[in-house]
Amino acid sequence: xxxxxxxxxxxxxxxxxxxxxxxxxxxxxxxxxxxxxxxxxxxxxxxxxxxxxxxxxxxxxxxxxxxxxxxxxxxxxxxxxxxxxxxxxxxxxxxxxxxxxxxxxxxxxxxxxxxxxxxxxxxxxxxxxxxxxxxxxxxxxxxxxxxxxxxxxxxxxxxxxxxxxxxxxxxxxxxxxxxxxxxxxxxxxxxxxxxxxx
Amino acid sequence: xxxxxxxxxxxxxxxxxxxxxxxxxxxxxxxxxxxxxxxxxxxxxxxxxxxxxxxxxxxxxxxxxxxxxxxxxxxxxxxxxxxx
Numbered sequence: 001x002x003x004x005x006x007x008x009x010x011x012x013x014x015x016x017x018x019x020x021x022x023x024x025x026x027x028x029x030x031x032x033x034x035x036x037x038x039x040x041x042x043x044x045x046x047x048x049x050x051x052x053x054x055x056x057x058x059x060x061x062x063x064x065x066x067x068x069x070x071x072x073x074x075x076x077x078x079x080x081x082x083x084x085x086x087x088x089x090x091x092x093x094x095x096x097x098x099x100x101x102x103x104x105x106x107x108x109x110x111x112x113x114x115x116x117x118x119x120x121x122x123x124x125x126x127x128x129x130x131x132x133x134x135x136x137x138x139x140x141x142x143x144x145x146x147x148x149x150x151x152x153x154x155x156x157x158x159x160x161x162x163x164x165x166x167x168x169x170x171x172x173x174x175x176x177x178x179x180x181x182x183x184x185x186x187x188x189x190x191x192x193x194x195x196x197x198x
Numbered sequence: 199x200x201x202x203x204x205x206x207x208x209x210x211x212x213x214x215x216x217x218x219x220x221x222x223x224x225x226x227x228x229x230x231x232x233x234x235x236x237x238x239x240x241x242x243x244x245x246x247x248x249x250x251x252x253x254x255x256x257x258x259x260x261x262x263x264x265x266x267x268x269x270x271x272x273x274x275x276x277x278x279x280x281x282x
Contacts, residue, residue: 008282015279019272024263031265041271048275052282069260108201116237126244133252136245155249156257161214180207187241 011055018064019048025065026072033076043079047072077138103184114188119195132194139189147182150175200224202235209239213246 023044030040050071051058058067103114110116119126126132140148146168153164165175200208205228208221217225229236 012279012282016276019275019279023267023272023275024265025260027267028263028265029260032259037265040265041267044267045271045275049278052279065260104201104203108203110202110234115234116241118237119241123244123247127248127251132248136248136252151249152253155253176207176211180210183210183242183245184206186245187238190241190245 007056011052014064015048015051015055018051018068022065022068023048026068029069030072030076034079039079043072043075046075050075073137074141077134077141080134081138100181100185101188103188116187117191117195119191131197132190135190135194136186139186139193142189143182143185147178150178151182154179199231200228202228202232205229205232205235206238206242209235209242213243 026047027040027044030043031037034040034043047068051068054071058064101114103111105111121129140151143151150164150168150170153159153167154161159167161172161175161179164170165172170178205225208217208225211217212221212225225239229239
Protein backbone atom coordinates (compact mmCIF):
# COMPACT_ATOMS: atom_id res chain seq x y z
CA UNK A 1 0.00 0.00 0.00
CA UNK A 2 2.76 2.36 0.98
CA UNK A 3 4.57 1.57 -2.25
CA UNK A 4 1.52 2.42 -4.32
CA UNK A 5 1.19 5.68 -2.45
CA UNK A 6 4.82 6.71 -3.10
CA UNK A 7 4.54 5.96 -6.78
CA UNK A 8 1.38 8.04 -6.96
CA UNK A 9 3.05 10.92 -5.14
CA UNK A 10 5.96 10.76 -7.51
CA UNK A 11 3.63 10.75 -10.48
CA UNK A 12 1.69 13.75 -9.16
CA UNK A 13 4.95 15.54 -8.56
CA UNK A 14 6.54 14.81 -11.94
CA UNK A 15 3.73 14.82 -14.46
CA UNK A 16 2.68 18.48 -14.03
CA UNK A 17 6.24 19.58 -14.80
CA UNK A 18 6.17 17.40 -17.92
CA UNK A 19 2.92 19.01 -19.02
CA UNK A 20 4.62 22.39 -18.71
CA UNK A 21 7.77 21.27 -20.43
CA UNK A 22 6.62 18.95 -23.22
CA UNK A 23 2.95 19.49 -24.03
CA UNK A 24 3.65 22.11 -26.72
CA UNK A 25 6.17 19.85 -28.39
CA UNK A 26 3.83 16.88 -28.21
CA UNK A 27 0.99 18.99 -29.54
CA UNK A 28 3.06 20.38 -32.44
CA UNK A 29 4.08 16.88 -33.34
CA UNK A 30 0.50 15.64 -33.29
CA UNK A 31 -0.62 18.57 -35.45
CA UNK A 32 2.16 17.81 -37.91
CA UNK A 33 1.16 14.16 -38.04
CA UNK A 34 -2.59 14.57 -38.28
CA UNK A 35 -2.94 18.05 -39.84
CA UNK A 36 -5.85 18.61 -37.48
CA UNK A 37 -5.64 20.70 -34.31
CA UNK A 38 -8.71 19.23 -32.65
CA UNK A 39 -7.54 15.68 -33.14
CA UNK A 40 -4.07 16.70 -31.99
CA UNK A 41 -5.51 18.13 -28.77
CA UNK A 42 -7.35 14.88 -28.10
CA UNK A 43 -4.26 12.83 -28.80
CA UNK A 44 -2.14 14.87 -26.37
CA UNK A 45 -4.77 14.53 -23.68
CA UNK A 46 -4.97 10.79 -24.31
CA UNK A 47 -1.20 10.64 -24.09
CA UNK A 48 -1.14 12.19 -20.63
CA UNK A 49 -4.05 10.02 -19.49
CA UNK A 50 -2.10 6.97 -20.61
CA UNK A 51 0.97 8.35 -18.84
CA UNK A 52 -1.01 8.64 -15.59
CA UNK A 53 -2.22 5.07 -15.91
CA UNK A 54 1.08 3.52 -16.88
CA UNK A 55 3.40 5.73 -14.85
CA UNK A 56 4.79 2.60 -13.15
CA UNK A 57 6.30 1.47 -16.44
CA UNK A 58 8.34 4.67 -16.73
CA UNK A 59 11.94 3.91 -15.88
CA UNK A 60 13.60 6.69 -14.02
CA UNK A 61 16.82 6.55 -15.94
CA UNK A 62 15.06 7.07 -19.27
CA UNK A 63 14.05 10.38 -20.78
CA UNK A 64 10.49 11.50 -20.01
CA UNK A 65 10.32 13.20 -23.40
CA UNK A 66 11.14 10.00 -25.26
CA UNK A 67 8.66 8.10 -23.13
CA UNK A 68 5.84 10.58 -23.77
CA UNK A 69 6.58 10.71 -27.50
CA UNK A 70 6.49 6.95 -27.73
CA UNK A 71 3.04 6.94 -26.10
CA UNK A 72 1.88 9.69 -28.45
CA UNK A 73 3.20 7.82 -31.48
CA UNK A 74 1.17 4.77 -30.49
CA UNK A 75 -1.89 7.00 -30.20
CA UNK A 76 -1.24 8.49 -33.64
CA UNK A 77 -0.76 5.13 -35.27
CA UNK A 78 -3.86 3.90 -33.51
CA UNK A 79 -5.77 6.89 -34.82
CA UNK A 80 -4.76 6.16 -38.40
CA UNK A 81 -5.43 2.51 -37.94
CA UNK A 82 -8.99 3.23 -36.89
CA UNK A 83 -9.35 5.73 -39.69
CA UNK A 84 -8.14 3.31 -42.30
CA UNK A 85 -10.66 0.81 -41.05
CA UNK A 86 -8.03 -1.51 -39.73
CA UNK A 87 -6.43 -1.83 -43.13
CA UNK A 88 -3.03 -2.05 -41.48
CA UNK A 89 -3.84 -4.76 -39.02
CA UNK A 90 -5.63 -7.10 -41.40
CA UNK A 91 -4.09 -9.86 -43.37
CA UNK A 92 -0.53 -9.62 -42.23
CA UNK A 93 1.53 -12.26 -40.59
CA UNK A 94 3.95 -9.93 -38.82
CA UNK A 95 1.53 -8.42 -36.40
CA UNK A 96 1.96 -8.46 -32.70
CA UNK A 97 5.29 -7.60 -31.17
CA UNK A 98 7.61 -10.52 -30.80
CA UNK A 99 6.11 -12.79 -33.41
CA UNK A 100 8.40 -13.04 -36.36
CA UNK A 101 8.48 -14.65 -39.70
CA UNK A 102 11.37 -16.85 -40.64
CA UNK A 103 11.93 -15.90 -44.24
CA UNK A 104 14.38 -18.66 -45.11
CA UNK A 105 14.10 -22.42 -45.42
CA UNK A 106 16.49 -24.98 -43.99
CA UNK A 107 18.93 -24.35 -46.85
CA UNK A 108 18.90 -20.62 -46.15
CA UNK A 109 17.08 -19.84 -49.38
CA UNK A 110 13.98 -17.64 -49.47
CA UNK A 111 10.83 -19.57 -48.67
CA UNK A 112 8.56 -19.58 -51.69
CA UNK A 113 5.83 -17.55 -49.98
CA UNK A 114 8.26 -14.94 -48.66
CA UNK A 115 10.29 -14.18 -51.77
CA UNK A 116 10.61 -10.41 -52.25
CA UNK A 117 8.21 -9.05 -54.87
CA UNK A 118 9.04 -6.29 -57.28
CA UNK A 119 7.47 -3.12 -55.83
CA UNK A 120 7.57 -1.53 -59.28
CA UNK A 121 7.77 2.01 -58.01
CA UNK A 122 10.23 4.84 -58.48
CA UNK A 123 12.32 5.88 -55.52
CA UNK A 124 11.03 9.47 -55.53
CA UNK A 125 7.42 8.38 -55.60
CA UNK A 126 8.02 6.03 -52.74
CA UNK A 127 9.62 8.58 -50.43
CA UNK A 128 6.74 11.02 -51.02
CA UNK A 129 4.08 8.40 -50.44
CA UNK A 130 2.26 9.14 -47.18
CA UNK A 131 0.89 5.60 -46.93
CA UNK A 132 4.36 4.16 -47.29
CA UNK A 133 5.65 6.40 -44.49
CA UNK A 134 2.83 5.54 -42.13
CA UNK A 135 3.17 1.84 -42.84
CA UNK A 136 6.90 2.04 -42.25
CA UNK A 137 6.33 3.74 -38.90
CA UNK A 138 3.74 1.22 -37.93
CA UNK A 139 6.09 -1.61 -38.95
CA UNK A 140 8.87 -0.06 -36.84
CA UNK A 141 6.63 -0.10 -33.79
CA UNK A 142 6.24 -3.84 -34.15
CA UNK A 143 9.94 -4.49 -33.66
CA UNK A 144 11.13 -5.55 -30.20
CA UNK A 145 12.19 -2.51 -28.19
CA UNK A 146 15.85 -3.53 -28.14
CA UNK A 147 15.95 -3.76 -31.93
CA UNK A 148 14.12 -0.47 -32.18
CA UNK A 149 16.64 1.32 -30.02
CA UNK A 150 19.48 -0.02 -32.17
CA UNK A 151 17.69 1.22 -35.31
CA UNK A 152 17.06 4.60 -33.72
CA UNK A 153 20.69 5.05 -32.76
CA UNK A 154 21.70 4.15 -36.30
CA UNK A 155 19.19 6.26 -38.17
CA UNK A 156 18.38 9.10 -35.78
CA UNK A 157 21.80 9.80 -34.44
CA UNK A 158 23.63 8.49 -37.49
CA UNK A 159 25.91 6.48 -35.28
CA UNK A 160 28.15 3.80 -36.63
CA UNK A 161 27.88 0.20 -35.57
CA UNK A 162 31.00 0.20 -33.46
CA UNK A 163 29.76 3.14 -31.36
CA UNK A 164 26.29 1.69 -31.01
CA UNK A 165 27.80 -1.60 -29.80
CA UNK A 166 29.64 0.27 -27.07
CA UNK A 167 26.63 2.29 -26.09
CA UNK A 168 24.24 -0.61 -25.72
CA UNK A 169 26.92 -3.08 -24.67
CA UNK A 170 26.53 -5.49 -27.53
CA UNK A 171 28.95 -7.52 -29.63
CA UNK A 172 29.39 -6.52 -33.29
CA UNK A 173 28.10 -9.94 -34.37
CA UNK A 174 24.98 -9.41 -32.32
CA UNK A 175 24.56 -5.90 -33.72
CA UNK A 176 24.71 -7.09 -37.32
CA UNK A 177 22.36 -9.93 -36.58
CA UNK A 178 19.77 -7.55 -35.08
CA UNK A 179 20.11 -5.12 -37.96
CA UNK A 180 19.71 -7.91 -40.51
CA UNK A 181 16.69 -9.40 -38.76
CA UNK A 182 15.07 -6.02 -38.23
CA UNK A 183 15.50 -5.16 -41.89
CA UNK A 184 14.04 -8.48 -43.01
CA UNK A 185 10.99 -7.95 -40.80
CA UNK A 186 10.56 -4.34 -41.89
CA UNK A 187 10.81 -5.24 -45.56
CA UNK A 188 8.36 -8.10 -45.18
CA UNK A 189 5.96 -5.98 -43.15
CA UNK A 190 6.05 -3.23 -45.79
CA UNK A 191 5.41 -5.71 -48.54
CA UNK A 192 2.44 -7.23 -46.74
CA UNK A 193 0.83 -4.05 -45.48
CA UNK A 194 1.72 -1.49 -48.09
CA UNK A 195 2.74 -3.05 -51.40
CA UNK A 196 0.05 -5.71 -51.45
CA UNK A 197 -2.60 -3.07 -50.67
CA UNK A 198 -1.56 -0.79 -53.52
CA UNK B 199 27.70 -19.53 -53.91
CA UNK B 200 26.60 -18.04 -50.58
CA UNK B 201 23.08 -18.72 -49.33
CA UNK B 202 20.34 -16.06 -49.61
CA UNK B 203 20.35 -15.61 -45.85
CA UNK B 204 24.07 -14.91 -45.76
CA UNK B 205 24.07 -12.67 -48.80
CA UNK B 206 21.26 -10.52 -47.39
CA UNK B 207 23.28 -10.22 -44.17
CA UNK B 208 26.31 -9.09 -46.21
CA UNK B 209 24.14 -6.58 -48.05
CA UNK B 210 23.21 -5.02 -44.71
CA UNK B 211 26.85 -4.80 -43.64
CA UNK B 212 27.80 -3.18 -46.91
CA UNK B 213 26.10 0.09 -45.96
CA UNK B 214 28.47 0.60 -43.06
CA UNK B 215 31.56 -1.53 -43.42
CA UNK B 216 34.19 -1.72 -46.08
CA UNK B 217 33.68 -5.22 -47.36
CA UNK B 218 36.63 -7.00 -48.94
CA UNK B 219 36.81 -7.90 -52.61
CA UNK B 220 35.68 -11.47 -52.02
CA UNK B 221 32.57 -10.27 -50.21
CA UNK B 222 31.75 -7.76 -52.93
CA UNK B 223 32.15 -10.48 -55.53
CA UNK B 224 29.92 -12.79 -53.52
CA UNK B 225 27.15 -10.21 -53.48
CA UNK B 226 27.66 -9.40 -57.15
CA UNK B 227 27.54 -12.98 -58.35
CA UNK B 228 24.68 -14.02 -56.10
CA UNK B 229 22.43 -11.08 -57.03
CA UNK B 230 23.14 -11.69 -60.69
CA UNK B 231 21.57 -15.08 -60.50
CA UNK B 232 19.07 -14.63 -57.70
CA UNK B 233 16.21 -12.31 -58.52
CA UNK B 234 14.88 -12.33 -54.94
CA UNK B 235 18.14 -11.12 -53.43
CA UNK B 236 18.54 -8.55 -56.16
CA UNK B 237 15.13 -7.14 -55.19
CA UNK B 238 16.05 -7.35 -51.52
CA UNK B 239 19.19 -5.32 -52.15
CA UNK B 240 17.26 -2.59 -53.93
CA UNK B 241 14.48 -2.48 -51.34
CA UNK B 242 16.88 -2.53 -48.43
CA UNK B 243 18.57 0.58 -49.85
CA UNK B 244 15.18 2.25 -50.28
CA UNK B 245 14.18 1.47 -46.71
CA UNK B 246 17.50 2.92 -45.50
CA UNK B 247 16.85 6.14 -47.34
CA UNK B 248 13.25 6.33 -46.16
CA UNK B 249 14.26 5.72 -42.54
CA UNK B 250 16.97 8.36 -42.77
CA UNK B 251 14.61 10.98 -44.19
CA UNK B 252 11.60 10.23 -42.05
CA UNK B 253 13.50 9.96 -38.83
CA UNK B 254 15.61 13.08 -39.29
CA UNK B 255 12.52 15.09 -40.22
CA UNK B 256 10.85 13.81 -37.12
CA UNK B 257 13.72 14.67 -34.83
CA UNK B 258 13.72 18.20 -36.20
CA UNK B 259 10.00 18.52 -35.60
CA UNK B 260 10.12 17.08 -32.11
CA UNK B 261 12.57 19.70 -30.95
CA UNK B 262 10.75 22.70 -32.28
CA UNK B 263 7.26 23.36 -30.98
CA UNK B 264 5.48 25.47 -33.61
CA UNK B 265 2.05 25.29 -32.00
CA UNK B 266 0.93 25.96 -28.46
CA UNK B 267 -1.54 23.78 -26.64
CA UNK B 268 -4.33 25.95 -25.23
CA UNK B 269 -4.19 26.89 -21.55
CA UNK B 270 -7.62 25.33 -20.93
CA UNK B 271 -6.49 21.95 -22.12
CA UNK B 272 -3.29 22.13 -20.09
CA UNK B 273 -5.40 22.95 -17.02
CA UNK B 274 -7.68 20.06 -17.84
CA UNK B 275 -4.75 17.64 -17.99
CA UNK B 276 -3.27 18.97 -14.73
CA UNK B 277 -6.65 18.54 -13.10
CA UNK B 278 -6.82 14.93 -14.21
CA UNK B 279 -3.36 14.28 -12.82
CA UNK B 280 -4.35 15.75 -9.48
CA UNK B 281 -7.52 13.72 -9.16
CA UNK B 282 -6.04 10.47 -10.46
